[in-house]
Amino acid sequence: MRLSQYFLPILRDDPKEAEIVSHRLMLRAGMLRQSSAGIYSWLPLGYKVLNKIETIVREEQNRAGALELLMPTIQPAELWRESKRYEAYGKEMLRITDRHERDMLYGPTNEEMITEIFRAGVKSYKELPRILYHIQWKFRDEVRPRFGVMRGREFLMKDSYSFDLTKDDSVKSYNKMFVSYLRTFARMGLQAVPMRAETGPIGGDLSHEFIILAETGESAVFCHKDLVEMTAPPRDVDYSGDLTPYVRQRTELYAATEDVHEPERFEKEVPEDKRLSARGIEVGQVFYFGTKYSEPMNAKVQGPNGELVPVEMGSYGIGVSRLVGAIIEAHHDDAGIVWPQAVAPFDAGLINLKSGDSATDSACEQIYERLTHAGLDILYDDRDDRAGAKFTTMDLIGLPWQIIVGPKGLAAGEIEVKNRATGQKSNLSLDAACQLVAGAVAEAKEDA
RNA sequence: CGGGGCAUGGCGCAGUCUGGUAGCGCACCUGCUUUGGGAGCAGGGGGUCGCAAGUUCGAAUCUUGCUGCCCCGACCA
Numbered sequence: 440m441r442l443s444q445y446f447l448p449i450l451r452d453d454p455k456e457a458e459i460v461s462h463r464l465m466l467r468a469g470m471l472r473q474s475s476a477g478i479y480s481w482l483p484l485g486y487k488v489l490n491k492i493e494t495i496v497r498e499e500q501n502r503a504g505a506l507e508l509l510m511p512t513i514q515p516a517e518l519w520r521e522s523k524r525y526e527a528y529g530k531e532m533l534r535i536t537d538r539h540e541r542d543m544l545y546g547p548t549n550e551e552m553i554t555e556i557f558r559a560g561v562k563s564y565k566e567l568p569r570i571l572y573h574i575q576w577k578f579r580d581e582v583r584p585r586f587g588v589m590r591g592r593e594f595l596m597k598d599s600y601s602f603d604l605t606k607d608d609s610v611k612s613y614n615k616m617f618v619s620y621l622r623t624f625a626r627m628g629l630q631a632v633p634m635r636a637e638t639g640p641i642g643g644d645l646s647h648e649f650i651i652l653a654e655t656g657e658s659a660v661f662c663h664k665d666l667v668e669m670t671a672p673p674r675d676v677d678y679s680g681d682l683t684p685y686v687r688q689r690t691e692l693y694a695a696t697e698d699v700h701e702p703e704r705f706e707k708e709v710p711e712d713k714r715l716s717a718r719g720i721e722v723g724q725v726f727y728f729g730t731k732y733s734e735p736m737n738a739k740v741q742g743p744n745g746e747l748v749p750v751e752m753g754s755y756g757i758g759v760s761r762l763v764g765a766i767i768e769a770h771h772d773d774a775g776i777v778w779p780q781a782v783a784p785f786d787a788g789l790i791n792l793k794s795g796d797s798a799t800d801s802a803c804e805q806i807y808e809r810l811t812h813a814g815l816d817i818l819y820d821d822r823d824d825r826a827g828a829k830f831t832t833m834d835l836i837g838l839p840w841q842i843i844v845g846p847k848g849l850a851a852g853e854i855e856v857k858n859r860a861t862g863q864k865s866n867l868s869l870d871a872a873c874q875l876v877a878g879a880v881a882e883a884k885e886d887a
Numbered sequence: 888c889g890g891g892g893c894a895u896g897g898c899g900c901a902g903u904c905u906g907g908u909a910g911c912g913c914a915c916c917u918g919c920u921u922u923g924g925g926a927g928c929a930g931g932g933g934g935u936c937g938c939a940a941g942u943u944c945g946a947a948u949c950u951u952g953c954u955g956c957c958c959c960g961a962c963c964a
Contacts, residue, residue, distance in 0.1 A: 448897075449914095450897085450898055450899095450913095450914090451898070451899090451913060451914070451925075452898050452899045452900095452912095452913070452914095453898085453899080454898065454899085455893090455898090455899070455900095455957080456893095456956070456957050456958095457957095458957080458958075466898095467898095473956090475955080475956085476955085476956065476957090530888095531962085531963075548964090577964090579963075579964085581962080581963065582888065582961085582962065582963090583888090583958095583960095583961095583962080583963095585957085585958085589964095590963075590964085594964070596964065598964095648964090657963095721963095721964060722964080723964080724964070756964060757964085758964045760964095761964060792922085792923055793922070793923090824922095824925090825921090825922065825923095825924090825925070825926065826922065826923045826924065826925095827922095827923080827924040827925045827926085828924085828925045828926095829924090829925090830923085830924045830925080831924070831925050832925085834924090843923080845922095845923055846922095846923085847923065848923085855923090
Protein backbone atom coordinates (compact mmCIF):
# COMPACT_ATOMS: atom_id res chain seq x y z
CA MET A 440 0.00 0.00 0.00
CA ARG A 441 1.25 3.41 -0.94
CA LEU A 442 0.78 5.88 1.86
CA SER A 443 -0.11 8.55 -0.69
CA GLN A 444 -3.25 6.54 -1.47
CA TYR A 445 -4.05 5.39 2.06
CA PHE A 446 -6.36 6.79 4.71
CA LEU A 447 -4.22 7.48 7.74
CA PRO A 448 -5.33 10.53 9.72
CA ILE A 449 -2.35 10.94 12.04
CA LEU A 450 -2.72 13.35 14.95
CA ARG A 451 0.26 15.27 16.07
CA ASP A 452 -1.16 16.24 19.44
CA ASP A 453 -2.72 14.02 22.03
CA PRO A 454 -6.51 14.25 22.07
CA LYS A 455 -7.36 15.42 25.58
CA GLU A 456 -9.98 12.76 26.24
CA ALA A 457 -7.52 9.92 25.85
CA GLU A 458 -6.02 9.09 29.21
CA ILE A 459 -4.26 5.77 28.82
CA VAL A 460 -1.49 5.07 26.37
CA SER A 461 -3.28 2.59 24.12
CA HIS A 462 -6.23 4.90 23.63
CA ARG A 463 -3.96 7.84 22.94
CA LEU A 464 -1.83 5.94 20.48
CA MET A 465 -4.79 4.43 18.66
CA LEU A 466 -6.25 7.88 18.10
CA ARG A 467 -2.94 9.44 17.17
CA ALA A 468 -2.02 6.63 14.79
CA GLY A 469 -5.28 7.03 12.92
CA MET A 470 -6.61 3.63 13.90
CA LEU A 471 -9.76 4.71 15.60
CA ARG A 472 -12.39 7.42 15.68
CA GLN A 473 -14.81 7.86 18.52
CA SER A 474 -18.45 8.02 17.57
CA SER A 475 -19.95 8.37 21.04
CA ALA A 476 -18.91 7.28 24.51
CA GLY A 477 -17.51 3.76 24.26
CA ILE A 478 -18.48 3.40 20.58
CA TYR A 479 -15.88 3.66 17.86
CA SER A 480 -15.30 3.51 14.15
CA TRP A 481 -12.32 1.42 13.17
CA LEU A 482 -10.27 3.22 10.55
CA PRO A 483 -8.28 1.20 7.99
CA LEU A 484 -5.13 0.81 10.04
CA GLY A 485 -6.98 -0.19 13.20
CA TYR A 486 -9.33 -2.46 11.33
CA LYS A 487 -6.41 -4.38 9.85
CA VAL A 488 -5.11 -5.09 13.33
CA LEU A 489 -8.54 -6.07 14.58
CA ASN A 490 -8.88 -8.50 11.68
CA LYS A 491 -5.48 -10.02 12.32
CA ILE A 492 -6.34 -10.66 15.93
CA GLU A 493 -9.69 -12.08 14.93
CA THR A 494 -7.99 -14.42 12.46
CA ILE A 495 -5.60 -15.77 15.07
CA VAL A 496 -8.44 -16.35 17.50
CA ARG A 497 -10.41 -18.14 14.79
CA GLU A 498 -7.50 -20.34 13.72
CA GLU A 499 -6.81 -21.48 17.25
CA GLN A 500 -10.48 -22.10 17.97
CA ASN A 501 -10.74 -24.24 14.86
CA ARG A 502 -7.64 -26.19 15.81
CA ALA A 503 -9.15 -26.95 19.17
CA GLY A 504 -12.16 -28.40 17.39
CA ALA A 505 -14.59 -25.55 17.98
CA LEU A 506 -17.12 -24.86 15.24
CA GLU A 507 -17.80 -21.34 14.06
CA LEU A 508 -21.27 -19.99 13.56
CA LEU A 509 -22.74 -16.52 13.72
CA MET A 510 -25.57 -15.39 15.94
CA PRO A 511 -27.37 -12.06 15.51
CA THR A 512 -26.61 -8.91 17.45
CA ILE A 513 -30.31 -8.32 18.14
CA GLN A 514 -32.07 -10.92 20.25
CA PRO A 515 -35.69 -11.40 21.31
CA ALA A 516 -36.42 -10.71 25.00
CA GLU A 517 -38.39 -13.96 25.06
CA LEU A 518 -35.23 -16.07 25.30
CA TRP A 519 -33.96 -14.06 28.22
CA ARG A 520 -37.20 -14.42 30.06
CA GLU A 521 -36.73 -18.19 29.88
CA SER A 522 -33.44 -17.99 31.74
CA LYS A 523 -34.79 -15.33 34.11
CA ARG A 524 -32.01 -13.00 33.08
CA TYR A 525 -34.19 -10.45 31.29
CA GLU A 526 -35.12 -8.86 34.58
CA ALA A 527 -31.87 -9.73 36.32
CA TYR A 528 -29.52 -8.11 33.85
CA GLY A 529 -30.30 -4.50 34.63
CA LYS A 530 -29.51 -1.35 32.72
CA GLU A 531 -26.35 -2.71 31.17
CA MET A 532 -28.55 -4.44 28.67
CA LEU A 533 -29.64 -2.21 25.83
CA ARG A 534 -33.36 -2.85 25.36
CA ILE A 535 -35.04 -2.08 22.09
CA THR A 536 -38.63 -2.16 20.96
CA ASP A 537 -39.40 -2.98 17.33
CA ARG A 538 -42.27 -1.59 15.26
CA HIS A 539 -44.58 -4.31 16.50
CA GLU A 540 -43.87 -3.31 20.08
CA ARG A 541 -41.94 -6.52 20.63
CA ASP A 542 -39.23 -6.41 23.26
CA MET A 543 -35.81 -6.93 21.76
CA LEU A 544 -32.30 -6.35 23.01
CA TYR A 545 -28.81 -5.81 21.65
CA GLY A 546 -27.02 -8.90 22.92
CA PRO A 547 -24.54 -8.40 25.76
CA THR A 548 -23.75 -12.14 25.57
CA ASN A 549 -25.18 -15.25 23.97
CA GLU A 550 -25.74 -18.09 26.43
CA GLU A 551 -29.49 -18.10 25.94
CA MET A 552 -29.35 -17.95 22.20
CA ILE A 553 -26.77 -20.70 21.82
CA THR A 554 -28.68 -22.89 24.24
CA GLU A 555 -31.79 -22.41 22.13
CA ILE A 556 -29.89 -23.31 18.96
CA PHE A 557 -28.40 -26.34 20.61
CA ARG A 558 -31.62 -27.71 22.10
CA ALA A 559 -33.38 -27.41 18.76
CA GLY A 560 -30.69 -29.36 16.95
CA VAL A 561 -29.28 -31.95 19.32
CA LYS A 562 -31.24 -34.73 21.01
CA SER A 563 -28.72 -37.50 21.60
CA TYR A 564 -25.56 -37.91 23.63
CA LYS A 565 -24.06 -39.37 20.46
CA GLU A 566 -23.77 -35.85 19.09
CA LEU A 567 -21.70 -34.72 22.05
CA PRO A 568 -19.30 -33.21 22.78
CA ARG A 569 -19.58 -30.01 20.77
CA ILE A 570 -17.99 -26.61 21.10
CA LEU A 571 -19.67 -23.82 19.14
CA TYR A 572 -18.36 -20.29 18.88
CA HIS A 573 -18.90 -17.02 17.17
CA ILE A 574 -17.13 -13.72 16.83
CA GLN A 575 -19.65 -10.95 17.02
CA TRP A 576 -20.20 -7.39 18.17
CA LYS A 577 -21.83 -7.05 21.52
CA PHE A 578 -23.17 -4.17 23.48
CA ARG A 579 -23.12 -3.52 27.17
CA ASP A 580 -24.40 -0.16 28.24
CA GLU A 581 -21.63 0.47 30.74
CA VAL A 582 -22.32 3.22 33.22
CA ARG A 583 -18.96 4.60 32.51
CA PRO A 584 -17.09 3.47 29.42
CA ARG A 585 -13.42 4.39 29.44
CA PHE A 586 -9.92 3.56 28.28
CA GLY A 587 -10.89 3.51 24.60
CA VAL A 588 -11.45 0.04 23.22
CA MET A 589 -10.39 -1.53 26.52
CA ARG A 590 -13.72 -0.75 28.06
CA GLY A 591 -16.10 0.24 25.32
CA ARG A 592 -19.83 -0.22 25.23
CA GLU A 593 -19.76 -1.85 21.82
CA PHE A 594 -17.05 -4.46 21.53
CA LEU A 595 -16.05 -7.42 19.41
CA MET A 596 -15.92 -10.66 21.29
CA LYS A 597 -15.31 -14.28 20.57
CA ASP A 598 -17.43 -16.51 22.70
CA SER A 599 -17.48 -20.27 22.66
CA TYR A 600 -19.94 -22.59 24.33
CA SER A 601 -19.30 -26.23 25.13
CA PHE A 602 -21.89 -28.97 25.44
CA ASP A 603 -21.15 -32.27 27.14
CA LEU A 604 -22.99 -35.15 28.68
CA THR A 605 -21.11 -35.23 31.98
CA LYS A 606 -19.14 -32.89 34.13
CA ASP A 607 -15.97 -34.89 33.47
CA ASP A 608 -16.45 -34.43 29.75
CA SER A 609 -17.16 -30.76 30.29
CA VAL A 610 -13.84 -30.37 32.05
CA LYS A 611 -12.17 -31.83 28.96
CA SER A 612 -13.84 -29.16 26.84
CA TYR A 613 -12.74 -26.57 29.38
CA ASN A 614 -9.19 -27.78 29.04
CA LYS A 615 -9.34 -27.58 25.25
CA MET A 616 -10.30 -23.94 25.46
CA PHE A 617 -7.74 -23.35 28.18
CA VAL A 618 -4.92 -24.68 25.99
CA SER A 619 -6.26 -22.96 22.92
CA TYR A 620 -6.17 -19.66 24.81
CA LEU A 621 -2.56 -20.16 25.81
CA ARG A 622 -1.66 -20.55 22.16
CA THR A 623 -3.91 -17.75 20.96
CA PHE A 624 -2.41 -15.12 23.22
CA ALA A 625 1.15 -16.32 22.75
CA ARG A 626 0.77 -15.95 19.00
CA MET A 627 -0.14 -12.30 19.49
CA GLY A 628 3.03 -11.64 21.41
CA LEU A 629 1.28 -11.69 24.77
CA GLN A 630 2.22 -13.58 27.89
CA ALA A 631 -1.19 -14.37 29.29
CA VAL A 632 -1.39 -15.87 32.75
CA PRO A 633 -4.48 -17.86 33.70
CA MET A 634 -5.65 -16.82 37.15
CA ARG A 635 -8.37 -18.08 39.42
CA ALA A 636 -11.44 -15.99 38.86
CA GLU A 637 -14.69 -15.22 40.50
CA THR A 638 -17.56 -17.04 38.91
CA GLY A 639 -19.74 -13.96 39.26
CA PRO A 640 -23.42 -13.61 38.44
CA ILE A 641 -23.30 -16.29 35.75
CA GLY A 642 -22.63 -18.87 38.47
CA GLY A 643 -20.64 -22.08 38.32
CA ASP A 644 -17.52 -23.23 40.06
CA LEU A 645 -14.61 -23.48 37.64
CA SER A 646 -13.24 -20.38 36.01
CA HIS A 647 -9.99 -18.74 35.01
CA GLU A 648 -9.28 -15.29 33.72
CA PHE A 649 -6.42 -14.86 31.28
CA ILE A 650 -4.47 -11.86 32.37
CA ILE A 651 -1.71 -9.96 30.66
CA LEU A 652 0.56 -7.91 32.82
CA ALA A 653 0.64 -4.19 32.11
CA GLU A 654 1.27 -1.16 34.28
CA THR A 655 -2.03 0.32 33.21
CA GLY A 656 -3.97 -2.86 33.97
CA GLU A 657 -7.33 -2.35 35.61
CA SER A 658 -6.88 -4.79 38.46
CA ALA A 659 -4.17 -5.86 40.84
CA VAL A 660 -2.96 -9.42 40.34
CA PHE A 661 -0.81 -11.78 42.36
CA CYS A 662 1.00 -14.83 41.03
CA HIS A 663 4.00 -17.09 41.07
CA LYS A 664 6.74 -15.66 38.87
CA ASP A 665 7.30 -18.91 37.02
CA LEU A 666 3.90 -18.55 35.41
CA VAL A 667 5.11 -15.52 33.51
CA GLU A 668 7.95 -17.42 31.91
CA MET A 669 6.10 -20.48 30.68
CA THR A 670 5.98 -21.07 26.96
CA ALA A 671 2.79 -21.92 25.13
CA PRO A 672 1.88 -25.47 24.11
CA PRO A 673 3.22 -26.38 20.64
CA ARG A 674 1.37 -25.76 17.42
CA ASP A 675 0.67 -29.48 16.96
CA VAL A 676 -0.74 -30.02 20.44
CA ASP A 677 -3.15 -32.94 20.36
CA TYR A 678 -6.55 -31.63 21.38
CA SER A 679 -8.02 -35.12 21.37
CA GLY A 680 -5.37 -36.29 23.82
CA ASP A 681 -4.89 -35.61 27.50
CA LEU A 682 -4.49 -31.89 28.05
CA THR A 683 -4.44 -31.97 31.83
CA PRO A 684 -0.63 -31.66 32.10
CA TYR A 685 -0.76 -28.24 30.39
CA VAL A 686 -3.61 -27.11 32.57
CA ARG A 687 -2.17 -28.53 35.78
CA GLN A 688 1.20 -26.86 35.14
CA ARG A 689 -0.56 -23.49 35.02
CA THR A 690 -3.07 -24.00 37.76
CA GLU A 691 -1.05 -25.61 40.51
CA LEU A 692 0.94 -22.44 41.08
CA TYR A 693 -0.73 -19.54 42.86
CA ALA A 694 -2.33 -16.95 40.60
CA ALA A 695 -5.27 -14.74 41.52
CA THR A 696 -6.79 -11.40 40.74
CA GLU A 697 -7.53 -9.03 43.61
CA ASP A 698 -11.16 -10.19 43.79
CA VAL A 699 -10.22 -13.68 44.90
CA HIS A 700 -6.74 -13.00 46.28
CA GLU A 701 -5.89 -14.71 49.56
CA PRO A 702 -2.78 -13.06 51.02
CA GLU A 703 -2.11 -15.82 53.57
CA ARG A 704 -2.22 -18.53 50.95
CA PHE A 705 -0.06 -16.44 48.62
CA GLU A 706 2.60 -16.08 51.29
CA LYS A 707 2.39 -19.69 52.32
CA GLU A 708 2.48 -21.22 48.85
CA VAL A 709 4.86 -18.91 47.03
CA PRO A 710 8.47 -18.40 48.12
CA GLU A 711 9.21 -14.74 48.70
CA ASP A 712 11.53 -14.34 45.71
CA LYS A 713 8.87 -15.82 43.43
CA ARG A 714 6.01 -13.59 44.49
CA LEU A 715 4.80 -11.24 41.81
CA SER A 716 2.37 -8.43 42.52
CA ALA A 717 1.46 -6.49 39.44
CA ARG A 718 -1.39 -5.03 37.46
CA GLY A 719 -3.16 -6.88 34.75
CA ILE A 720 -5.66 -6.67 31.92
CA GLU A 721 -8.18 -9.42 31.44
CA VAL A 722 -8.23 -10.58 27.84
CA GLY A 723 -10.14 -13.82 28.17
CA GLN A 724 -12.11 -15.98 30.50
CA VAL A 725 -12.97 -19.67 30.59
CA PHE A 726 -15.95 -20.76 32.55
CA TYR A 727 -17.70 -23.99 33.47
CA PHE A 728 -21.28 -23.44 34.57
CA GLY A 729 -22.89 -26.85 34.30
CA THR A 730 -26.63 -26.86 33.80
CA LYS A 731 -27.33 -23.27 34.71
CA TYR A 732 -28.94 -22.59 31.32
CA SER A 733 -29.68 -26.06 30.05
CA GLU A 734 -31.89 -26.81 33.04
CA PRO A 735 -34.26 -23.82 32.88
CA MET A 736 -34.19 -23.74 29.10
CA ASN A 737 -34.77 -27.42 28.78
CA ALA A 738 -31.71 -28.24 26.70
CA LYS A 739 -31.62 -31.96 27.28
CA VAL A 740 -30.24 -34.97 25.45
CA GLN A 741 -30.92 -38.64 25.83
CA GLY A 742 -28.09 -40.50 27.47
CA PRO A 743 -27.04 -44.12 26.73
CA ASN A 744 -29.70 -45.42 29.12
CA GLY A 745 -32.45 -43.46 27.41
CA GLU A 746 -32.82 -40.95 30.19
CA LEU A 747 -33.16 -37.21 29.37
CA VAL A 748 -30.44 -35.17 31.01
CA PRO A 749 -29.62 -31.45 30.82
CA VAL A 750 -26.32 -30.84 29.04
CA GLU A 751 -23.26 -29.67 30.91
CA MET A 752 -22.10 -26.34 29.54
CA GLY A 753 -19.23 -23.93 29.68
CA SER A 754 -18.54 -20.58 28.05
CA TYR A 755 -15.26 -19.12 26.93
CA GLY A 756 -14.77 -15.51 25.97
CA ILE A 757 -12.00 -13.51 24.34
CA GLY A 758 -12.25 -9.75 24.07
CA VAL A 759 -11.12 -9.31 20.48
CA SER A 760 -11.42 -5.53 20.26
CA ARG A 761 -10.05 -5.14 23.77
CA LEU A 762 -6.98 -7.08 22.70
CA VAL A 763 -5.99 -4.32 20.29
CA GLY A 764 -5.67 -1.98 23.25
CA ALA A 765 -4.14 -4.61 25.48
CA ILE A 766 -1.42 -5.42 22.96
CA ILE A 767 -0.52 -1.75 22.69
CA GLU A 768 -0.41 -1.44 26.47
CA ALA A 769 2.10 -4.28 26.48
CA HIS A 770 4.04 -3.15 23.40
CA HIS A 771 4.83 0.54 23.07
CA ASP A 772 7.54 3.09 23.81
CA ASP A 773 7.82 6.87 23.91
CA ALA A 774 7.76 7.13 20.13
CA GLY A 775 4.64 5.06 19.63
CA ILE A 776 3.33 1.57 19.09
CA VAL A 777 5.65 -1.42 18.70
CA TRP A 778 3.56 -4.13 17.05
CA PRO A 779 4.36 -7.79 17.45
CA GLN A 780 4.80 -9.13 13.93
CA ALA A 781 1.73 -11.37 14.03
CA VAL A 782 -0.73 -8.53 14.53
CA ALA A 783 1.09 -5.65 12.85
CA PRO A 784 -1.15 -3.85 10.35
CA PHE A 785 1.64 -4.11 7.78
CA ASP A 786 4.69 -6.36 7.87
CA ALA A 787 7.08 -3.51 7.18
CA GLY A 788 7.25 0.15 6.29
CA LEU A 789 9.25 1.46 3.36
CA ILE A 790 10.41 5.05 3.60
CA ASN A 791 11.41 7.02 0.54
CA LEU A 792 13.40 9.90 1.98
CA LYS A 793 13.28 11.88 -1.24
CA SER A 794 10.22 11.19 -3.30
CA GLY A 795 10.72 12.45 -6.82
CA ASP A 796 14.41 11.58 -6.88
CA SER A 797 14.78 9.03 -9.64
CA ALA A 798 17.33 6.93 -7.80
CA THR A 799 15.38 6.63 -4.55
CA ASP A 800 12.07 6.23 -6.41
CA SER A 801 13.33 3.34 -8.46
CA ALA A 802 15.08 1.64 -5.53
CA CYS A 803 11.86 1.90 -3.50
CA GLU A 804 9.76 0.55 -6.34
CA GLN A 805 12.11 -2.41 -6.63
CA ILE A 806 11.94 -3.16 -2.93
CA TYR A 807 8.20 -2.69 -2.85
CA GLU A 808 7.67 -5.04 -5.78
CA ARG A 809 10.02 -7.64 -4.50
CA LEU A 810 8.68 -7.81 -0.97
CA THR A 811 5.09 -7.70 -2.15
CA HIS A 812 5.79 -10.64 -4.44
CA ALA A 813 7.39 -12.43 -1.51
CA GLY A 814 4.01 -12.19 0.20
CA LEU A 815 4.74 -9.27 2.52
CA ASP A 816 2.29 -6.49 3.18
CA ILE A 817 4.26 -3.26 2.85
CA LEU A 818 3.28 0.29 3.68
CA TYR A 819 5.30 2.48 1.33
CA ASP A 820 5.65 6.11 2.38
CA ASP A 821 5.94 7.64 -1.08
CA ARG A 822 4.65 11.04 -0.03
CA ASP A 823 6.52 14.22 -0.78
CA ASP A 824 7.31 15.09 2.80
CA ARG A 825 10.21 15.77 5.10
CA ALA A 826 12.36 12.88 6.22
CA GLY A 827 11.74 13.68 9.86
CA ALA A 828 7.99 13.61 9.47
CA LYS A 829 8.20 10.22 7.80
CA PHE A 830 10.37 8.75 10.53
CA THR A 831 8.06 10.02 13.22
CA THR A 832 4.97 8.68 11.50
CA MET A 833 6.53 5.30 10.95
CA ASP A 834 7.65 5.06 14.58
CA LEU A 835 4.19 6.07 15.75
CA ILE A 836 2.32 3.44 13.79
CA GLY A 837 4.85 0.88 14.95
CA LEU A 838 5.42 -1.44 12.00
CA PRO A 839 8.02 -4.05 13.00
CA TRP A 840 10.51 -3.14 10.26
CA GLN A 841 11.44 0.09 8.55
CA ILE A 842 13.30 0.06 5.26
CA ILE A 843 14.80 3.47 4.73
CA VAL A 844 15.95 4.58 1.30
CA GLY A 845 17.65 7.93 0.80
CA PRO A 846 20.01 9.50 -1.70
CA LYS A 847 22.99 9.49 0.66
CA GLY A 848 22.69 5.80 1.44
CA LEU A 849 22.03 4.89 -2.15
CA ALA A 850 25.17 6.71 -3.27
CA ALA A 851 27.06 4.31 -1.04
CA GLY A 852 25.00 1.38 -2.29
CA GLU A 853 23.26 1.10 1.04
CA ILE A 854 19.76 0.86 2.38
CA GLU A 855 18.97 1.12 6.06
CA VAL A 856 16.86 -1.45 7.81
CA LYS A 857 15.58 -0.56 11.25
CA ASN A 858 14.00 -2.90 13.72
CA ARG A 859 11.25 -0.96 15.49
CA ALA A 860 11.39 -3.01 18.68
CA THR A 861 15.14 -3.02 19.27
CA GLY A 862 16.00 0.16 17.43
CA GLN A 863 18.84 -1.71 15.76
CA LYS A 864 19.82 -0.32 12.37
CA SER A 865 21.75 -2.09 9.64
CA ASN A 866 23.09 -0.66 6.41
CA LEU A 867 22.77 -3.25 3.69
CA SER A 868 22.64 -3.72 -0.05
CA LEU A 869 19.19 -3.68 -1.59
CA ASP A 870 19.26 -7.46 -1.94
CA ALA A 871 20.40 -8.05 1.61
CA ALA A 872 17.84 -5.60 2.99
CA CYS A 873 15.01 -7.41 1.25
CA GLN A 874 16.30 -10.75 2.39
CA LEU A 875 16.66 -9.64 5.99
CA VAL A 876 13.12 -8.32 6.21
CA ALA A 877 11.47 -11.08 4.21
CA GLY A 878 13.34 -13.69 6.23
CA ALA A 879 12.50 -12.17 9.57
CA VAL A 880 8.83 -11.79 8.72
CA ALA A 881 8.61 -15.37 7.45
CA GLU A 882 10.28 -16.64 10.60
CA ALA A 883 7.93 -14.69 12.83
CA LYS A 884 4.97 -16.20 11.03
CA GLU A 885 6.22 -19.76 11.32
CA ASP A 886 4.23 -20.61 14.41
CA ALA A 887 0.99 -19.55 12.77
C1' C B 888 -25.43 6.09 39.92
C1' G B 889 -22.51 9.68 43.63
C1' G B 890 -18.44 13.55 43.21
C1' G B 891 -15.64 16.87 39.91
C1' G B 892 -14.55 19.14 35.14
C1' C B 893 -15.06 20.52 30.01
C1' A B 894 -17.90 21.90 25.39
C1' U B 895 -14.96 27.77 20.35
C1' G B 896 -12.43 24.81 12.49
C1' G B 897 -9.52 17.98 11.88
C1' C B 898 -6.23 18.22 16.83
C1' G B 899 -4.54 21.35 21.04
C1' C B 900 -6.02 25.99 23.05
C1' A B 901 -7.02 31.73 23.98
C1' G B 902 -11.16 34.93 24.17
C1' U B 903 -16.20 34.46 28.71
C1' C B 904 -14.92 37.67 34.75
C1' U B 905 -15.70 43.46 32.35
C1' G B 906 -21.41 41.95 25.99
C1' G B 907 -19.65 45.25 20.33
C1' U B 908 -20.33 39.95 15.71
C1' A B 909 -14.05 35.15 16.53
C1' G B 910 -8.40 34.39 17.22
C1' C B 911 -3.54 31.50 17.98
C1' G B 912 -0.37 26.94 17.24
C1' C B 913 -0.43 22.37 14.57
C1' A B 914 -2.77 20.12 10.38
C1' C B 915 -4.80 21.48 5.22
C1' C B 916 -4.38 24.31 0.01
C1' U B 917 -0.99 27.53 -3.56
C1' G B 918 3.91 29.35 -4.70
C1' C B 919 9.15 29.80 -3.83
C1' U B 920 13.34 28.17 -1.06
C1' U B 921 14.56 23.79 1.50
C1' U B 922 15.24 18.28 2.21
C1' G B 923 18.72 11.90 6.58
C1' G B 924 14.76 12.47 12.87
C1' G B 925 7.92 16.55 12.85
C1' A B 926 11.89 23.15 7.86
C1' G B 927 11.43 28.69 6.37
C1' C B 928 8.95 32.74 3.94
C1' A B 929 4.62 34.58 1.48
C1' G B 930 -0.41 33.99 0.24
C1' G B 931 -5.05 31.18 1.18
C1' G B 932 -9.47 27.82 2.61
C1' G B 933 -12.28 26.10 6.64
C1' G B 934 -16.07 27.56 12.61
C1' U B 935 -24.76 28.34 12.96
C1' C B 936 -18.65 29.41 19.39
C1' G B 937 -22.91 21.87 21.95
C1' C B 938 -28.61 22.82 21.64
C1' A B 939 -33.00 25.76 22.99
C1' A B 940 -35.34 29.71 25.09
C1' G B 941 -34.58 34.46 27.56
C1' U B 942 -32.21 39.51 28.80
C1' U B 943 -30.18 43.39 25.46
C1' C B 944 -29.82 48.09 20.19
C1' G B 945 -26.22 44.01 20.14
C1' A B 946 -24.60 37.43 23.18
C1' A B 947 -18.96 32.79 22.35
C1' U B 948 -19.44 36.20 26.65
C1' C B 949 -25.12 37.40 31.03
C1' U B 950 -29.79 34.09 32.81
C1' U B 951 -32.56 29.49 32.68
C1' G B 952 -33.29 24.67 30.86
C1' C B 953 -31.41 20.62 28.10
C1' U B 954 -27.67 17.55 25.71
C1' G B 955 -22.91 15.57 24.90
C1' C B 956 -18.02 14.30 26.45
C1' C B 957 -13.97 13.47 30.06
C1' C B 958 -11.85 12.32 35.02
C1' C B 959 -12.27 9.89 40.31
C1' G B 960 -15.36 6.21 42.81
C1' A B 961 -19.01 1.89 42.71
C1' C B 962 -19.76 -1.88 38.41
C1' C B 963 -17.89 -4.75 34.35
C1' A B 964 -14.88 -8.70 28.85
